[in-house]
Amino acid sequence: MDISIIIFLLGGLFLGWSLGANDAANVFGTAVGTRMVRFKTAAIICSIFVILGAIISGAGTTETLGKLGAINALPGAFAACIAAGISVYLMTKAGLPVSTTQAIVGAIVGWNLYTGSATNIKVLITILGTWVLCPVIAGLIAMGFFKFTKNFILKRKLHILRLDAYTRTALLLAGAFGAYSLGANNIANVMGVFVPISPFTDISISSFFVFSSKEQLFLLGGLAIAVGVFTYSKKVMFTVGNDLLKMSPVAAFIVVISHSIVLFLFASQGISNFLQSINLPSIPLVPVSSSQAVVGAVIGIGLLKGGKEVQWSVAGRITIGWFTLPIIAALISMILLFILSNIFNLTVSF
Amino acid sequence: MFGLNKSSLFSDTKKLEREIDGFVDILSEVGLVFKSIVPTYLNHSANGKFDEMVEKVKEMESKADKITKEVEHTLYEETLIPDARSDVLRLLEHMDELIGMYQGNCYHFSIQKPNFPKEFHQDLIELTETVVNCVEALCITVRSFFRDIKTVRDNAHKVTFYEKESDIKFSSLARRIFDSELPLDQKMHLRYFVEKIDRICDQAEDIADEVQIYAIKRSV
Numbered sequence: 040m041d042i043s044i045i046i047f048l049l050g051g052l053f054l055g056w057s058l059g060a061n062d063a064a065n066v067f068g069t070a071v072g073t074r075m076v077r078f079k080t081a082a083i084i085c086s087i088f089v090i091l092g093a094i095i096s097g098a099g100t101t102e103t104l105g106k107l108g109a110i111n112a113l114p115g116a117f118a119a120c121i122a123a124g125i126s127v128y129l130m131t132k133a134g135l136p137v138s139t140t141q142a143i144v145g146a147i148v149g150w151n152l153y154t155g156s157a158t159n160i161k162v163l164i165t166i167l168g169t170w171v172l173c174p175v176i177a178g179l180i181a182m183g184f185f186k187f188t189k190n191f192i193l194k195r196k197l198h199i200l201r202l203d204a205y206t207r208t209a210l211l212l213a214g215a216f217g218a219y220s221l222g223a224n225n226i227a228n229v230m231g232v233f234v235p236i237s238p239f240t241d242i243s244i245s246s247f248f249v250f251s252s253k254e255q256l257f258l259l260g261g262l263a264i265a266v267g268v269f270t271y272s273k274k275v276m277f278t279v280g281n282d283l284l285k286m287s288p289v290a291a292f293i294v295v296i297s298h299s300i301v302l303f304l305f306a307s308q309g310i311s312n313f314l315q316s317i318n319l320p321s322i323p324l325v326p327v328s329s330s331q332a333v334v335g336a337v338i339g340i341g342l343l344k345g346g347k348e349v350q351w352s353v354a355g356r357i358t359i360g361w362f363t364l365p366i367i368a369a370l371i372s373m374i375l376l377f378i379l380s381n382i383f384n385l386t387v388s389f
Numbered sequence: 390m391f392g393l394n395k396s397s398l399f400s401d402t403k404k405l406e407r408e409i410d411g412f413v414d415i416l417s418e419v420g421l422v423f424k425s426i427v428p429t430y431l432n433h434s435a436n437g438k439f440d441e442m443v444e445k446v447k448e449m450e451s452k453a454d455k456i457t458k459e460v461e462h463t464l465y466e467e468t469l470i471p472d473a474r475s476d477v478l479r480l481l482e483h484m485d486e487l488i489g490m491y492q493g494n495c496y497h498f499s500i501q502k503p504n505f506p507k508e509f510h511q512d513l514i515e516l517t518e519t520v521v522n523c524v525e526a527l528c529i530t531v532r533s534f535f536r537d538i539k540t541v542r543d544n545a546h547k548v549t550f551y552e553k554e555s556d557i558k559f560s561s562l563a564r565r566i567f568d569s570e571l572p573l574d575q576k577m578h579l580r581y582f583v584e585k586i587d588r589i590c591d592q593a594e595d596i597a598d599e600v601q602i603y604a605i606k607r608s609v
Contacts, residue, residue: 200402
């Protein structure tokens with residue numbers, strides 16, 4: 040394999056690392072922050088299930104991202120990934136919970152604008168629409184779960200210690216599900232731009248099993264996410280778990296499960312096909328933001344408690360960040376593309 | 390798996406549940422013994438039954454101490470209930486102090502042998518009964534904190550009720566003691582005992598208030 044290919048793939052791996060450090064923290068942040076689950080336990084479960092989700096169910100959202108703009112040259116994909124990674128880093132530094140999803144979409148649009156490729160407006164509107172829907176659905180699911188769980192706990196009269204043991208188990212299961220959904224939904228952000236130009240070839244292990252080039256890319260991306268989880272997410276997990284909102288362990292579980300369900304909904308080919316088969320509008324398979332899902336779920340619980348605990352100014356700041364991030368990513372992407380094509384004389388599109 | 394042994398988590402939980410229940414049982418039982426100790430002392434202060442009962446209270450107190458230490462150890466070792474751990478431990482410590490107060494009263498009766506004239510016997514027994522009822526209501530409040538958080542407030546209200554009743558009984562008995570013809574030193578001595586018994590109720594009420602706050606913190 041050409042050394043330049045490895046260098047360009049590093050762009051995707053960098054983005055994968057930042058996804059592991061930031062977005063994965065949303066999955067286990069509340070569990071680790073409330074000290075219900077040890078960081079090591081969270082990191083191992085998170086890594087395994089992110090990789091599984093990416094390889095088994097990552098194809099759907101990748102296809103949608105591919106439709107938005109098919110980056111057809113490795114240097115172009117490299118620029119998009121680096122732009123997304125830098126913009127996520129900048130927003131995280133500013134203290135805003137953002138996701139790689141918004142950044143990569145902005146970066147792809149930036150590539151389209153720079154290279155004069157057409158942006159599929161219909162797909163763009165679908166993606167933007169889901170970004171509004173995602174926190175709303177997460178909020179509604181959290182409200183429903185919160186009410187149900189509260190009534191269940193009060194009716195069952197569980198001992199505080201038994202409830203603690205159940206909550207721990209539930210947090211681990213929901214976290215594993217969340218990590219799987221994150222891998223399935225967000226691997227497109229990390230490796231999606233490399234799929235059309237994958238440097239790998241299919242590997243046939245036996246006549247029954249073929250490890251496709253796409254799956255190899257997803258495995259690589261999944262590993263990068265896992266490295267991000269192990270190396271940098273601890274700090275972010277404690278920030279999400281303690282600073283964002285003081286939550287009880289049960290509320291933490293509700294946030295994790297609501298977030299996981301939303302990510303799974305927007306990544307599941309099976310559910311989408313099922314809805315179509317019964318003549319219902321199918322769910323678009325779009326990479327959604329795990330931060331948006333978590334913030335939506337937290338606000339949902341806050342609203343159910345009367346809305347007094349919700350810090351609306353913070354919520355407003357976060358929302359502004361969601362709008363700003365794709366624009367910043369698009370601009371950085373265009374600047375990087377300009378540098379690559381004019382200073383390094385690289386072909387950024389065909 | 391992954392540093393979390395599921396069967397150990399659930400077995401630890403069940404063991405702790407039993408220990409905490411056992412601790413509350415001890416507080417309740419010490420109260421019942423104390424309820425019999427006072428009339429026993431007043432009727433046959435010198436006989437062996439009283440000493441036997443004091444010894445029983447002592448045994449229960451050391452058993453409660455052992456449980457508190459074990460619960461504390463397990464809660465921290467297994468990092469259980471991280472959000473309510475400090476509240477639960479503080480609660481157990483304060484309840485342990487309550488057992489200590491019962492024991493202290495028993496020792497004082499045993500060592501100082503206060504001479505209560507017959508006319509005050511009934512009032513002292515009634516005060517003791519109210520105090521024990523108050524602690525019994527606290528035991529129910531604490532049990533509801535662990536299992537049925539919705540009823541904490543109602544049960545805590547009963548503690549407050551008995552505490553007020555105990556205050557009335559204490560004031561009335563203290564007044565009668567000081568209105569009597571007894572020498573001042575004896576009056577002071579008797580007042581000391583009556584006040585010490587009544588203080589158990591004050592401590593129980595403080596704990597009930599604490600439990601109510603913990604319950605609010607625990608609400609989902």
